[in-house]
Amino acid sequence: MVALAGFDLVIEPGEVVCLLGPSGCGKTTLLRIASGIERPTAGRVLINKREVAGPGRFVPPEERSVGLMFQDFALFPHLTILQNVAFGLKGLPRDEASREAMSVLARVGLAQYAQAYPHVLSGGQQQRVALARAIVPRPSVMLMDEPFSGLDVQLRDSMQEETLALLRETRATCMIVTHHPEEAMRLGDRIVVMRRGKAVQVGSAEHLYHHPAELFIARLFSEINEIEATAKGGAVETPLGRLPARGIGDGEHATVCIRERSIRIDRADNTGPKPGVALPGRVLHVKFLGDVALVEVAVQGFETSLRARVAIGSGWSKGQEIIVSICPEHVLVFPQKAAEKS
Numbered sequence: 001m002v003a004l005a006g007f008d009l010v011i012e013p014g015e016v017v018c019l020l021g022p023s024g025c026g027k028t029t030l031l032r033i034a035s036g037i038e039r040p041t042a043g044r045v046l047i048n049k050r051e052v053a054g055p056g057r058f059v060p061p062e063e064r065s066v067g068l069m070f071q072d073f074a075l076f077p078h079l080t081i082l083q084n085v086a087f088g089l090k091g092l093p094r095d096e097a098s099r100e101a102m103s104v105l106a107r108v109g110l111a112q113y114a115q116a117y118p119h120v121l122s123g124g125q126q127q128r129v130a131l132a133r134a135i136v137p138r139p140s141v142m143l144m145d146e147p148f149s150g151l152d153v154q155l156r157d158s159m160q161e162e163t164l165a166l167l168r169e170t171r172a173t174c175m176i177v178t179h180h181p182e183e184a185m186r187l188g189d190r191i192v193v194m195r196r197g198k199a200v201q202v203g204s205a206e207h208l209y210h211h212p213a214e215l216f217i218a219r220l221f222s223e224i225n226e227i228e229a230t231a232k233g234g235a236v237e238t239p240l241g242r243l244p245a246r247g248i249g250d251g252e253h254a255t256v257c258i259r260e261r262s263i264r265i266d267r268a269d270n271t272g273p274k275p276g277v278a279l280p281g282r283v284l285h286v287k288f289l290g291d292v293a294l295v296e297v298a299v300q301g302f303e304t305s306l307r308a309r310v311a312i313g314s315g316w317s318k319g320q321e322i323i324v325s326i327c328p329e330h331v332l333v334f335p336q337k338a339a340e341k342s
Contacts, residue, residue, distance in 0.1 A: 004029055004030060004033070005198060007043075007199060009199065009202070014171045014172070015174070015190065017174070017175050017188055017191070018177075018178055018183070018184035018190075020193050020220065021179065021193060021200075022195070026194055028145055028177055030177075031143050031144075034047075034066070035061050035066055036052065036060055036063075036066075037061055039053065042055075047141055048140065052064050064141075065140060066139055066142070066143055067134040067139035068143050069142075069144045071145050073118075074130070075118040075126055079117075081113045081115070081116055081118065081121070082105065082115065084133055085129060088133060088136060089136060100136055101114075101136055104132040104136045105129075108128040108129075108162065110132070127148075127149075127150045127151065128159065131159070135172075138170040140171075140172060144175070146178060146179075147176065148163075160183065160187060176188070181220045185205035185221070191208055193216075201213040215255055218334070223261070223307070224257045225258040226257055228253060229253070230251065230252070230253055230254065231252050232251070234246065239299070239300065239301025240328045240331065241277065243256065243328055243331055243333055245333045254335060254336055255333070255335075257332040258306065258331050259330065260294070260307050260308055263297075263306060263308035264308075264310075264324070264326075265281075265297065265314070265316065266278075267321075275325050276326050276328060276329075277326055277328060278323050279299050279323070279324050280321070280324075281322050282319065282320065282321055283295060283316050283322060284297060284305055284318065291312060292309045292310060293316065294309055295307070295309075295316050296308075
């Protein structure tokens with residue numbers, strides 16, 4: 001079984017790149033190959049223009065000058081938290097290494113546990129110790145596998161900001177594995193979307209959101225309504241008018257995608273200007289989701305209902321008559337055969 005195939009990626013100095021994709025797509029394997037934990041069966045790995053893996057060469061992990069943080073933390077149970085963090089600073093005098101380790105422990109909010117042992121910490125706290133240990137030697141390259149997966153939402157946000165600040169401070173080139181699109185958008189200068197051992201699309205968060213190459217990628221970055229259509233003359237007919245269907249042959253099935261957040265809802269008696277195409281509709285169901293409401297609506301011309309995410313406080317209720325506005329230029333169209341592979 002091939003874990004990675006035809007994968008080619010160049011990361012610039014100081015750049016933060018996130019590897020995003022479902023479990024089993026090859027993200028962690030790529031990280032392990034870059035670190036030297038696994039030996040590739042083909043291809044080459046270069047770090048700072050130096051070949052560390054190739055047909056006739058293999059440099060072990062300890063000689064690659066990279067910082068590693070994997071999901072299992074790998075803390076030493078017989079060492080204190082301070083000693084764990086200072087472990088990679090053996091080239092410094094003991095006092096200086098302790099000062100550096102304490103400084104980074106304070107940055108991750110764990111200075112009070114410096115003399116404790118790993119078993120007394122929660123999983124999230126152990127994860128922060130592993131992060132501190134990986135960053136404290138200020139490596140030129142950082143490889144991180146799901147570094148924030150065990151943290152609660154509030155702590156995860158603050159740790160992401162702190163990690164980014166540390167990476168910028170040390171000017172480290174970084175590759176981060178994640179399966180959370182929002183995390184990838186927040187952390188990465190670029191995002192590599194992976195599937196079945198290959199890079200499906202590479203680009204900035206904004207580019208991937210607005211110009212997804214496949215339905216698989218559109219689904220990753222936003223909640224969408226998916227509607228079946230048939231292409232004819234390079235377009236599909238919808239209640240919003242004719243929409244371009246590039247690359248889809250006549251008679252082929254297509255998937256029309258409308259983002260939930262791109263749908264605007266107004267009261268039926270609102271006569272003000274509307275963006276895009278305005279169609280009459282009716283509220284079928286409203287679900288409170290915290291800062292937004294998920295509103296299911298029946299819209300004239302659509303055989304199935306649509307879901308819209310709107311701001312809380314609009315006062316929508318079941319059975320209410322509404323006007324639904326959608327901008328056709330924000331609608332995506334993909335081949336249905338591509339959707340079936342996603």
